[in-house]
Amino acid sequence: QVRVMESGGDSVQPGASLRLSCVVRGYPYSRMSLAWFRQIPGSEREGVASIDSAEEITYADSVKGRFTISRDNAKKTLYLQMDSLKPEDTAMYYCAAVARLSLQSLESSQYLYWGQGTQVTVSS
DSSP: OOEEEEEOOOEEOTTOOEEEEEEEESSOGGGOEEEEEEEOTTSOOEEEEEEOTTOOEEEOGGGTTTEEEEEETTTTEEEEEEOSOOGGGOEEEEEEEESOSSOOOOOGGGOOEEOOOEEEEEOO
16 A cells, blocks of 8 residues: 655744655656645645656745655655745644546545644744
């Protein structure tokens, strides 16, 4: 079965950086489209960034210029480099995957496989 696991969340101060990682197992990784989502209690899951098998990338407006999504097919790992973190970035961050070659979407319903989440907290 497909397994997804995020890591790298932490509690940091505004302006700090974090790098989240996500390992995906159980399916040819290079054939998957991948994304990062985040969620705070009481809100729907919000798309942050996506990257398909051809490395076409989509970002939410709120993170453009600050976050960078990338993938390493050899390591079967998805990354989210987060710079200039703001308190409003505080959320549980989830890695998502789907067995599609060219999905460019920040809609959570499009992704079938999810990790358990890693908490990012930005506060002074």
